[in-house]
Amino acid sequence: MNTNVMPRMRQKEKAEMANTKDESSKTTGLTPNEDLPAKTLDEYQCTGNVEIDFPRLCALLDMKDIPAVSTRGQGSSNTETGWKVNDQIALVLQKMLPFLSKLQSLQFWQARLTDEKIISLMNTISLCSSLRHVKLEGNPLPEQSYHLLLSEDSVLNHLFLRNNRMGDEGARLIGLALSTTRSANKNLYTLDLSFNSIGDAGAKHIAQGLRFNRTLTILSLSNNHIGDAGVAHLAATLGEFALTHEEVVERRKLLWETRQSSLQSSFVVDSNRSPADQLPSVLSIPSLSSSKGKKKETDKKGEKPASNKDNQKPSKKPSDVKGPQSKGSKPGGKEKRVPAMEEKSSTILAEQAEETVNPLLDKSVQARDGEIFLPGNTALLSLDLSGNRITEKTLPLFLKSLKWQSEVERGGLIRFPLQRNHFPSNCESNVKIKELIELAFELLFDSENQEEEGQAAL
Template sequence: MSGKKHAKDKTRAEDEAWKSAGPTPNETLPVQTFNEYQCTGNAETDFPALCALLNVKDIPAVIAKFPASSASQTEGSDTDNQLQTSDASFCSKPCLKLELESKDRARSMKVSGWRVNEQIFRALQKMLPSMNQLLSLGFWQAGLTDRMVVALMNTIPLCSSLRVVALEGNVLPQQGYHLLLSEDSVLTHLSLRNNRIGVEGARLIGSALSTARSANKNLLSLNLAFNCIGDAGAAHIAQGLRLNRTLLFLSLCNNQIGDAGAAHLAAVLGEFALTHDEIVERRKLLLERAQAALVKDEPLQTLAGSTTSLGGNKGETRGTPKKKEATRKDEKVAANKDNQKPNKKTTDTRAPQPRGGKAGGKEKQHPEEDRSNTSLNEAELVDSVNPLLDPSVHPRDGQLFMPGNTTLTSLNLAGNRITEKSLPLFLVSLEMQGEGGGLLRLCLQRNIFPPGNEFYVKIKELMAPLDPIEKNNSEEEGLGE
């Protein structure tokens, strides 16, 4: 008996020693908490594990598939019908839908038609930064809240590849959609369809697109279709387009926009007068640019002054401050050129900035520019970034005018309440844009005017050679003949 007791004591001592020593190098302790979990980047593994750690009941399945091959997509309408049918069954139960880039890496993730609670959203939020090949994220009728959108806004910068977000059918009481297109947002494509966005939401989105002091510089396309923006909201969106020089595609179809809202949108496409706030900001920018150029020149002038002092030539020493004073006067003239009449020849030599953001012509404006190529390049960079410093800004009739938004290439206003009253306004703005860029596609179908209206016919004739879709259709018809 004593031998058996000794053996049990020995076994117990060995167990205690193993516990105190911890796991061997080839063993790991099981994760005990949500915060301890290290995501692998594989959603099929991470999502159920994270949900389990949060004690989620009925964890949604993760269903992954590779995108349809290009060969299957060219087989015809039957393939499209099959895809639609599979998608319908795919979303019949709550699931996380993944489109794979490789065996265990997703390039697209979508939640469709089921409510995401706080726990599930926490799991998604923790998982997203590890999915380094994820390009697109979509929530369709997922019941997201304002708090979740704020969390999503904070998570997106941590995702190395995520640039496309679709937030559709999610009504937010506080209308916080604008948080996704803030000045420092990295998103390039954003869809906010069917969210009941009203006037206040449109105001916030317009301010996010641009103000006199800030502008979104990454977003290329914005889909606001099937909302409740109306005339007042359209005016706010138009305000945001004044100084935004990044957005290429904008859809405002089916938004109850009438002639009042259409007038604001048409006006921003053509030449328009600067507001008081914009003029103040422009003068501030001009002053900052002049001061920056002066700072660049000061070391050279100081060095010249110290050399003449060593030589003992009093005349040269006294001449240096006069030279600085002359330089300041020249730059003051440049900063206050708002109040002078424009020189047409000078304006013609520097055309408005093209869509690509390249600087305009390099005609010499001031003698100081010869002294520092660096100052010139920095000034041109500022010009290309901020449209308030566009060299084509000019005074007329007591106001300052600047070219309209020629960066936007596609504007969809189909399915609204626009009448024939607004058509001449769009025609004038389109003709004003000329060959310096501007709209390539303007959709005005399903509005309240006859298709045979003379102004609508002229608009279609003007846009037909520019519209890439129309051009492709005409080319295909020509090949068919």
């Protein structure tokens, strides 16, 4: 009996050893963050490597045909797809993208995205720390939800929406995302809407969005269906333009809110001082009467801005508009405490006017002929309108705005392609437009070269 038991025990030991080897072989090659093979998508710990994470995540979803994903540039700085993004792929991207710390550019070319996928993508993009470029080309959306990528809190700097069959409704939503009287996108520098189906109505909406946006520097509307009626609104936005009644009302609201805020700041109690010390400074308010007098005088004059030269900001060079930082900001300005109430109020008002990014509070606003005129958009450096339906009729409107930009020295267009439209290239207005653009381009780079030479000399 013993001779029969021994072989059986040895066989059992061999089987257990074999099972141990199998288990050890399964766990070899695991990443440091992965002690055991993940069984579900939620359990998987991403490594930050696209070529590793993508196929493994697809396998966890039991995908039979796993598409290849490519990375370009150094490390994993760019990710490009050229296949359909279905529900499973969307889940994989949602899981994987936030772990790509070096991801700077994301491209979806003819990926058959849907409006729901755009919403999901928008939520995922907000978790990507380095992502700044997004290309969604060849992805027509029924509800045209592209504007969701231009939300006020979006971190994208460059957005390419070429060849998406976008119409006037999509342009309307994008125009609202660019700016309203109360909000504006402050991070987007480049917007490519070329090779779409935007017409005159859509161009009007885009122009409306440019009225109060002072961040966008490159805009392409080439190869659309924009005619004279649409570009007339774009031309007006580039030059000095009159505010509508609604915009005038909104400006008055903003001015009132600014004054109210300044008055509240004037009565801020310094916590480092005793109540006895605070009382005289609070009660000694002879300056309030003069402040009220100034306020009434301002209200009587309507919307004419303060003309105090000491408080006016120097004109900015075109190169200044490219930076993402807020214009004219003063660190710690609101935290200053001035003993005299009059000086305190005027200082806060001046600092708030300089810190604001809402063009409705621009100090250069002018009131004449019963209307309020606001300086046009000079932040836009490049506007591509080639391949549209523009005739020679509206070129003088652009010429007028470009002349205004050259006089105010606040930036303006240095690139303005107009080829492949419905006018001869040698017509008088087009020739003059080219001359002004070339001059603006030369002046910009001459000023930059002088600035670099001055810094080198220091």
